[in-house]
Amino acid sequence: MATTINVLCYKSKTLNNGEHPLMIRICKDGKKKYISLGVSVKAEHWNSEKNITKANYPNKEHISILIANKKKEYETEIVKLKSEDKLFTANTLSEQISNSVKPRTVEEAFKAYIQLLQEENRRGYMLSVQQVYNSLIKYNKHLDLHFTVIDATWLKRYEAWLRNSGLAENTIGIRFRTLRTIYNYAIENDMVQAEHYPFKKYKVSKLNQETAKRALSKEDISRILQYQTNNKFMSLPIDLFAFTYYTGGINFVDIANLTKDNIIDNRLVYKRSKTGKLIKLPLTQQASELIKKYHDTKNPYLFPIFSVKHTTEQAKANRLHKVITKVNNRLKQIGEALDLPITLTTYVARHSYATVLKRAEVATSIICESLGHSSEKVTQIYLDGFENSQIDKAMKNL
Structure with missing residues (x-):
C-alpha cells in the first residue's frame, strides 16, 4: 500500500491563542501517525479542501515554504528507504526523520549562539551577532521562522532593505557573513538540513568591498x-x-x-x-x-x-x-x-x-x-x- 504524506490543520486541538496546530499526517498500511510542524493557524485561515493556507493569511509564504520543505523531507526519506529495500512503518519513518534533524527556529539558533559566545567570554563578537539579530527583527518583524524560509530570494530582499536603509557595503557584508555563520551553526547542530543552504546560490563574496587603507608608513x-x-x-x-x-x-x-x-x-x-x-x-x-x-x-x-x-x-x-x-x-x-x-x-x-x-x-x-x-x-x-x-x-x- 502506498505511503501518503499530508499536512492538515488539527482542529481537534485548540491552543491558548485560539489557533490549531498544523500536523504532518503519515498514512501507511492503514495506520496513521501525526507529527506537529511546530506552527499553528486559525481555522478561518486554513483551506481544509486543499490543505493549504488561504490567500488572506498574513504569514502565507512562510507556512507554504515550511509545508513544502517538510513534505519533501518525508518523501525523500521514503524514496531512500524503498531504494534500499528497507521495511518501515509510519512510526519508524517519523523516528527516522526526527533523529536526523530537529528543526529549530532562527530565533532559537541566534539565542543559542549568542549564549555560547557569552559563555566563551567573546563579548565583542557577541555584540556584533546581537546587532545582526536586531537588524533581522527590524526587517522581518520576528524570527519565529525555520531556516528553510531563508532562501536566495529572501536574502536578496534583505539585502535590498539594508541598502535602502543607507548601510555601507562593508556593513552589509558583515551582516550577511554573520547570518551565514548562524546558518552553518544551525546545520552543524542539526537544526536544518544542509541541502537547504542558501549561500550556494547567494554569494556573500559579492558584498566584499576593498577596505580603505588603515596602515601608516x-x-x-x-x-x-x-x-x-x-x-x-x-x-x-x-x-x-x-x-x-x-x-x-x-x-x-x-x-x-x-x-x-x-x-x-x-x-x-x-x-x-x-x-x-x-x-x-x-x-x-x-x-x-x-x-x-x-x-x-x-x-x-x-x-x-x-x-x-x-x-x-x-x-x-x-x-x-x-x-x-x-x-x-x-x-x-x-x-x-x-x-x-x-x-x-x-x-x-x-x-x-x-x-x-x-x-x-x-x-x-x-x-x-x-x-x-x-x-x-x-x-x-x-x-x-x-x-x-x-x-x-x-x-x-x-
Whole structure:
C-alpha cells in the first residue's frame, strides 16, 4: 500500500491563542501517525479542501515554504528507504526523520549562539551577532521562522532593505557573513538540513568591498611617537598606540585586561579575547618602558583602563567603551595636527604593525602568528596591496 504524506490543520486541538496546530499526517498500511510542524493557524485561515493556507493569511509564504520543505523531507526519506529495500512503518519513518534533524527556529539558533559566545567570554563578537539579530527583527518583524524560509530570494530582499536603509557595503557584508555563520551553526547542530543552504546560490563574496587603507608608513609612525603637546590627556592615547605597535598589534581589549601575570620571562603571554589563541611575544625595550611608566601598586592591571572596582563584565564593557572612545577621539586630533593621510585610531597601529613587517619582507605566516589570526587569509586582508613604488619598479622589467 502506498505511503501518503499530508499536512492538515488539527482542529481537534485548540491552543491558548485560539489557533490549531498544523500536523504532518503519515498514512501507511492503514495506520496513521501525526507529527506537529511546530506552527499553528486559525481555522478561518486554513483551506481544509486543499490543505493549504488561504490567500488572506498574513504569514502565507512562510507556512507554504515550511509545508513544502517538510513534505519533501518525508518523501525523500521514503524514496531512500524503498531504494534500499528497507521495511518501515509510519512510526519508524517519523523516528527516522526526527533523529536526523530537529528543526529549530532562527530565533532559537541566534539565542543559542549568542549564549555560547557569552559563555566563551567573546563579548565583542557577541555584540556584533546581537546587532545582526536586531537588524533581522527590524526587517522581518520576528524570527519565529525555520531556516528553510531563508532562501536566495529572501536574502536578496534583505539585502535590498539594508541598502535602502543607507548601510555601507562593508556593513552589509558583515551582516550577511554573520547570518551565514548562524546558518552553518544551525546545520552543524542539526537544526536544518544542509541541502537547504542558501549561500550556494547567494554569494556573500559579492558584498566584499576593498577596505580603505588603515596602515601608516614607518616614518608617519615615528612622527606620532615623537608628538609633543602640553595637553596631559594626549599622553595615554599615544602610549597605548605605541604599545599596540611594539607588541604585535595587540587589540585594545587585550591591553585593557593585561596584568603582571601576563609577563613571563620578559615575554608578553596572553590569550586573544577574540579568538582564544595564545600569543607569546618578546617584550621590546620600548614596551617594557611603557609598562613601567604606568606601574601602580594599587592597580593589578598594567594600564589605567580597568581597576579593582571593575569587577563585573558589564562594568568592564562600559569602562572599555568609555576609554576607547576618548582615546580614539584624541588620536584623531593628533592625526589631524600631524596632517596624516588617514584618521588615526588604535586600530591603525595594528594594521601598521602588520604592513611594516610585510614591507620588510617578513613572511605572512609569521605576521599571522603574531597577530593571533585564525588563518593567513585573514592576515592577507590586513596587509596593503602593492604600493605604487613597487608597481613602478616591477614595470621596469617589461
